[in-house]
Amino acid sequence: MAEEEKKSLNFLEQIVEEDLQSGKHGGRVLTRFPPEPNGYLHIGHAKSICLNFGLAAKYGGQTNLRFDDTNPEKEETEYVDSIKADVRWLGFEWAGEELYASNYFESLYQFAVTLIKKGLAYVDDQTSEQIASQKGNPNFPGEDSPYRYRTVEENLDLFSRMRAGEFGDGAKVLRAKIDMAHPNMHMRDPLMYRIKHAPHHRTGDTWCIYPMYDFAHGQSDSIEEITHSVCTLEFDVHRPLYEWFIEKLGIYPSHQYEFARLNLTHTVMSKRKLLQLVNEGVVNGWDDPRMPTISALRRRGFTPASIRNFCEKIGVAKRDNLIDVGVLDYCVREDLNKLATRVMAVLDPIKVVITNYPTDEVEELQVENNPEDENSGSRTVPFSREIYIEKDDFMEVPMKKFFRLGPGLMVRLKGAYIIKCDDFVKDEFGNITELHCSYIPESRSGSDTSGINVKGTIHWVSIQHAVKAEVRVYDRLLILEDASQVGDDFKKFINPDSLTVIPEVFVEPSLKEAKVGTNYQFMRKGYFCLDPDATAEHLVFNRTVGLKDTWVKEKSK
RNA sequence: UGACCGAUGGUGUAAUGGUAACACUACAGUUUUUGGUACUGUCAUUCAUGGUUCGAAUCCAUGUCGGUUAACCA
Numbered sequence: 001m002a003e004e005e006k007k008s009l010n011f012l013e014q015i016v017e018e019d020l021q022s023g024k025h026g027g028r029v030l031t032r033f034p035p036e037p038n039g040y041l042h043i044g045h046a047k048s049i050c051l052n053f054g055l056a057a058k059y060g061g062q063t064n065l066r067f068d069d070t071n072p073e074k075e076e077t078e079y080v081d082s083i084k085a086d087v088r089w090l091g092f093e094w095a096g097e098e099l100y101a102s103n104y105f106e107s108l109y110q111f112a113v114t115l116i117k118k119g120l121a122y123v124d125d126q127t128s129e130q131i132a133s134q135k136g137n138p139n140f141p142g143e144d145s146p147y148r149y150r151t152v153e154e155n156l157d158l159f160s161r162m163r164a165g166e167f168g169d170g171a172k173v174l175r176a177k178i179d180m181a182h183p184n185m186h187m188r189d190p191l192m193y194r195i196k197h198a199p200h201h202r203t204g205d206t207w208c209i210y211p212m213y214d215f216a217h218g219q220s221d222s223i224e225e226i227t228h229s230v231c232t233l234e235f236d237v238h239r240p241l242y243e244w245f246i247e248k249l250g251i252y253p254s255h256q257y258e259f260a261r262l263n264l265t266h267t268v269m270s271k272r273k274l275l276q277l278v279n280e281g282v283v284n285g286w287d288d289p290r291m292p293t294i295s296a297l298r299r300r301g302f303t304p305a306s307i308r309n310f311c312e313k314i315g316v317a318k319r320d321n322l323i324d325v326g327v328l329d330y331c332v333r334e335d336l337n338k339l340a341t342r343v344m345a346v347l348d349p350i351k352v353v354i355t356n357y358p359t360d361e362v363e364e365l366q367v368e369n370n371p372e373d374e375n376s377g378s379r380t381v382p383f384s385r386e387i388y389i390e391k392d393d394f395m396e397v398p399m400k401k402f403f404r405l406g407p408g409l410m411v412r413l414k415g416a417y418i419i420k421c422d423d424f425v426k427d428e429f430g431n432i433t434e435l436h437c438s439y440i441p442e443s444r445s446g447s448d449t450s451g452i453n454v455k456g457t458i459h460w461v462s463i464q465h466a467v468k469a470e471v472r473v474y475d476r477l478l479i480l481e482d483a484s485q486v487g488d489d490f491k492k493f494i495n496p497d498s499l500t501v502i503p504e505v506f507v508e509p510s511l512k513e514a515k516v517g518t519n520y521q522f523m524r525k526g527y528f529c530l531d532p533d534a535t536a537e538h539l540v541f542n543r544t545v546g547l548k549d550t551w552v553k554e555k556s557k
Numbered sequence: 558u559g560a561c562c563g564a565u566g567g568u569g570u571a572a573u574g575g576u577a578a579c580a581c582u583a584c585a586g587u588u589u590u591u592g593g594u595a596c597u598g599u600c601a602u603u604c605a606u607g608g609u610u611c612g613a614a615u616c617c618a619u620g621u622c623g624g625u626u627a628a629c630c631a
Contacts, residue, residue, distance in 0.1 A: 138559040194629035
């Protein structure tokens with residue numbers, strides 16, 4: 001038996017394997033994906049999802065889906081539903097029911113009481129401005145709050161009255177008593193609770209005090225006995241605090257590990273910036289196919305497998321990275337090449353009359369559905385005397401290496417006959433409006449006895465059978481490669497051609513049956529799928545991604 | 558300027574003290590009834606300087622550069 005090639009492990013897998021070996025968590029692996037329900041998931045989240053679910057699955061563990069819903073002012077049920085749908089669509093299943101940090105509000109409250117009793121937390125009456133000014137700065141230590149040395153009894157009393165709703169928003173906060181001179185700013189008596197008289201999407205008006213991220217996330221991990229809490233690099237500086245709370249509370253020792261989040265060229269990834277694009281109408285909603293959101297990628301025709309492969313391919317490490325969107329394109333093409341049915345569609349038509357073909361004849365030609373899949377079968381495509389071909393498949397003065405149509409040149413019509421261009425018609429402006437060709441009757445596809453070899457094969461659509469459709473072609477959102485260099489100025493670099501609508505193209509009749517969710521390859525043009533905007537009378541196709549085109553390069557030489 | 562994280566080809570990710578690998582891109586070919594797919598080939602002495610060692614991308618020191626961090630956001 002051949003030696004199985006040992007695939008190298010990423011740093012998280014190494015940690016898990018070490019922990020498994022040392023029996024750190026009793027051989028258990030439980031991860032979690034903890035989105036805040038305040039926006040839609042994007043491809044960066046997909047990386048995290050694949051990481052968390054993939055890591056657990058690889059080592060026989062499970063993954064919790066836990067909504068980090070500690071800020072009632074920003075969070076909504078609508079987002080909960082879309083996030084669940086996106087995770088499922090990506091192909092992952094979380095352990096049991098979805099969970100919520102808000103499930104633990106009572107436990108969290110009790111944790112806070114415990115810390116107060118230990119003299120490790122206190123109620124502060126100052127304004128946020130006062131507290132901020134006492135924080136000091138990275139070079140200078142902060143100063144203690146005048147309320148820092150309240151008695152345990154007073155803190156207990158005040159905290160319970162905070163919960164009871166006796167104080168207004170912002171009147172008081174609960175802070176951890178750590179060290180106002182700590183070199184890590186997050187350890188300078190961080191806030192644990194704030195007062196918000198706001199209804200929560202799950203707990204309604206049960207609470208008017210809500211825990212901060214730092215006093216909710218780690219404790220939730222611990223309550224669920226998460227073994228490996230994987231998050232992005234910016235939380236690295238929070239880790240000492242994460243560990244401080246767990247240690248002082250003496251609760252389950254979950255551990256946090258950080259990885260570098262995904263950055264894509266020509267794209268912005270932060271929820272805030274994506275929300276801006278939506279709110280300002282730069283795009284038509286969260287699922288506009290130009291967006292890097294999961295819902296947009298789905299609408300655009302990306303498959304779950306292609307996104308999972310992408311996440312696998314880009315790897316995971318701790319250094320900053322900027323992945324070329326071309327890698328994402330590659331991953332969809334790779335997947336779609338194997339499963340997309342090939343069809344013919346002419347996006348920029350020119351009429352061709354096959355002068356020696358009988359006027360009334362229609363042939364039903366058999367065309368294979370997918371040369372990459374021998375089980376895909378074939379379909380029937382009507383052929384007749386008048387067809388459309390792509391305008392740029394003809395050149396009046398063919399350049400060298402142009403293997404298509406030109407005066408006197410021959411091409412194969414895909415699945416049909418070889419034709420020869422005998423003549424062309426120009427209008428008064430000199431535009432070519434029509435080609436006159438003759439076909440070689442013996443060259444019929446599958447029973448070709450003509451002995452003629454042509455270098456080019458082009459797609460076509462029979463005019464009388466053609467179905468009209470709209471096509472939407474997408475390009476990168478930003479003209480700029482690295483959006484991190486311009487910050488909030490990114491909108492100056494929006495690609496004006498990120499969406500091109502072609503109102504009327506001609507597609508073969510089989511596409512009348514096209515369904516949302518099915519991927520097609522328009523031969524020689526790219527991968528397309530039906531948009532949800534489509535109706536039976538008005539077909540709309542999104543271009544998922546173009547085919548690799550080496551001719552454009554050749555042409556420009 | 559404090560703390561923390563990081564630095565390997567154009568881009569990512571490996572190599573875990575034993576002589577830089579894989580993928581993408583680019584380029585050059587072969588095959589092809591999609592100028593697609595598939596296949597073949599070409600493209601780096603690892604941020605710098607010192608040190609440890611028979612041997613360093615890997616360990617140590619110093620420096621340089623990049624990132625994160627000082628919300629009653631997560």
